Each structure stands twice: as structure tokens, then as C-alpha cells.
Amino acid sequence: MITGLFKGFSYVFSGLSLITQQGIRPFVVVPLLINIVIFSGGIWLATSQLDAWMARLLPSWLTWLEWLLWPVFAVLIFFAVFYVFSIVANILAAPFNSVLAERVEARLNGQPIPEFEGYKSLPALIVRTFRSELGKLWYMGKWLILLLIITVIPGVNIIAPIAWTLFGAWMLAIEYADYPMGNHNLFFKDELIALKKHRSEALGFGWLLSLMTAIPVVNFFAMPVGVAGGTAFWVRKLSEPV
Template sequence: MLPGNRQSSADKPASALQGARYLLRGFACLRRARILPFVLAPLLVNIVIYGYSISYAGDLLQAFIDSWLHGLPDWLGFLRTIFIAIFYLGAALLVAVSFTWLANLVGAPFYGLMAEQVEKLNGETDATTALSLSTIPGIIWRALAREMQKLLYYLSRAIPLALLSLLGTFIAPLATLMPFIWFWFGAKMMTLQYVDYAYDNHGVGFREMRKSLRAQRRAGLGFGAITTLASMLPFFNALVVPAAVCGGTLFYMDTRLSKPNTHKQASETK
């Protein structure tokens, strides 16, 4: 945890470096026996998704690069290496963000329960969701509905950025800037994605969650940036997802503006 009292930490936003450390703390959580069951099933899903997606996306990207640079004059050949590096960086960022959403959609019910276990292991004794045949459908539905809400938020901003990237194919300076813009956007979305599970468990709406995170912009950027970079590593990113859920939950516990007085009851999931 951050130094000092947990609630008072919200009065002074943490630094980007402190925010980045939450992912490392999340990895440490994965060794806990109570967390492991919620890691294995989504992990298998992630491995399958990333394995096929990276192979398919790589072929498409190479075909696009060959087509786009086909008419480049010989005297501008030195630009080929630069543009290829930019294209691959942009593609890696898109893979890190876009394909993660599908894995998160499948694993969402597990991640909400994982976030709850992280809180219990860190002293939150009142965070409890009753699991039974009658409550599981409600848990799944609530988790998927929240993921769709985040997906719509993502698309409403990613589509304009994609159009701007398309414009960048005709404007070289813009093409150079777009990977950095995508990285900033991806870092923001990673923070929203993984901190949200704890907020949702406590009945905090998506809009209210975003408003709360504005008070922790620097810490949020640090957490999102390191998570984005780690998500760009093939197959290793399958472990990044559960670690980020754990780290995002710890982020919530340490930086929330005030401790909620009530939590969602098991009856709400029925």
C-alpha cells in the first residue's frame, strides 16, 4: 500500500511511479491460494485468444505495410525502416488494447470475484458475494453489461482516433504522432478497465468511477502505462490481465475518495 493512511492518500494524488507499482503488487497477489482459482480459467481463454489473434494480425499488418510502401521511391528508402517501426508500434498498441477487450469480456465474471477476494485478503471483511446456482446468472449478466458499457466508451473514442490515424497515412507528421496518442489513450483505458471491477463490486456507477479517477490522474496514468507496455508482450500478457485486476483493486482501496458505507448485497445479483 501507499505510505500512510489509506483514506488520506486520496487527498494527495499519488505519482505516476507509485501508480505503476500497483501492477507489480498485482503480480504478487497471484501467488495467493484464494486468488489462483480465478486466474486459471481466464488465463486459458487469454492464451487461445492471443495465440490466434497475434498470428492473424501479423499477416494482415505485413500485407498492409508492403502495399502502402510499394510505391516509395528508392531515394526515400531510409524512410521505410522508420515507417515500419511506427506501424509495428501502433499495431502492438492496438493488439494490447483491442484484443484484451475480448479476453476481458469472457473473463469478466471471474475478475469481479477475484477483485472481491483481493479486498478480503487486504482487510475488507464486508465484501462478499454469495455464490449459488441462483446467483451465478446474475453475476455473469451484471459483469457482461458493465463490460459492454466500457466497450461503448472505448469505441466512442477509438473510432475518431482510428479516423485520425487513417488521415495520418497522408500526413507524415501526424502518422509519427499517432502511436504516442494511442499509447496515452490505451493507458487511460487500461486504468478504467482494471480499477473498475472493485468500483463495480461496491455499486459505484461507471460515470462516478471515471469522476473519482480524475483525482488520481498521475497514478492512473502510471498504472495504465505499465499495464499497456506489459500487455504488448505476447503470451506474457495473459498473466498481465489477472495481475492488473489485482493491482487495480489495490489501487481502488488506496486511492478511493471515501470508503463506501454500503456494498452490493448478494440479492442484487439475483
């Protein structure tokens, strides 16, 4: 478990190294600019609304523990806000991230991405992609409902930061594995199978990205690092036969 977590961390560092390499840098520009704009909004929202959200989250009967719980709930809020904003950023940057993943994969192993099979294949591909995205939204939604219930129940919400952190790490691993796997016509169901096989590495990868996402300024680089690191994860582990 611990070894897997540290291995997952290594993919983030690989991603950071890859996006600085000549030939890769030009494909980082657009995702980076999108991230800067989106996360600047997230930073403003989180800082301006922090006190109001804290007042709602912290039950009155636990005010005597405010000195201990305040930083815990503050971390929860920042993780939640920046995770939501990372979803928005990834949606907007998806086409550019797919190209970045393709270039990174070519750099790592020199293997070409499967060629376009012709316009006759588009309808089936669109339907499969749509079903995959619906599956991802359903998967995310049912866990979000549980997390929200945990978050609003006094006493129980003490474990909410841990639950949100695990959820965020897992979903970010899914998000960034999506680009290289999507380039190989593999979708959400395929991702889950592969990631569950390497669960601890996926959590380590996603957790360190979550940490990057929650740190102002550093979070500007989280998306391109995540795409490049997710591609390294795909090439080195996830592409193995399941």
C-alpha cells in the first residue's frame, strides 16, 4: 500500500518533468492559460466566502473545539472548491489535453496513437463516449451525495475532510487517466478496471495532484502536470493487460 502510494507520487513528478521538455512545452500553453483563469476565480471564491461557509459547517455545540476543527474544515472547503473548479477547467481544456497526452506518450515510448478509422466509425465512437461520460457522472454523483450527507450531519462531519480527500484523489486519478486512455478508445468502464488494479498508485497520484490543486499559484500547473503524469501512469502501468 505505502509503496504504491509513493509510486503514485512519482507520476506527478514525472509529469512535472515532462511538461518542461522541449517539444512538449508548446502543447502545455493552452491548458496552462485555462487553468490560470479558472483557478484565479476559485482562489477568489474560496477566500471571500471562507468565513461564511465555516459558520455553516461548524456546529454550535462544537465551538469549544473550533481551534482544532477550523483548519480541518478550511482544508475541506479549499479541496472541495478547487476540485469543482478543476472539473470545469478540464472540461474546457479537454481537446488540448488529449493532444498533450498524445505528445507525451509519443515521447515516453515512441508508440503511435491508433489512427483515425474514418468517419463511418464516428457515430459508434460518439455513442460510446456519451455513455462513458454518463457513467462517470453517475459514479461521481452517487458518491457526492454520500459525501454531502456526511458533511452536513453534526458529529459525523468530523470525518468529512478525510472522505473528501479520498474522493478527490480517486476522481482526479480517473480524470487524468482519461486522456491517454481515451486516445486509445478506452473509456470510463475500462479506466475503472485498470485503476482498481493499481488502486494505491492511483490514490497516491490523485492525492498529490489534489494537494497541488489546493495550493494557490501551484494549482495553475496541476492540469498539465496531471495530464503528463496520467500519461506516464498509463504507459508504465495502466496499459498492462488486466
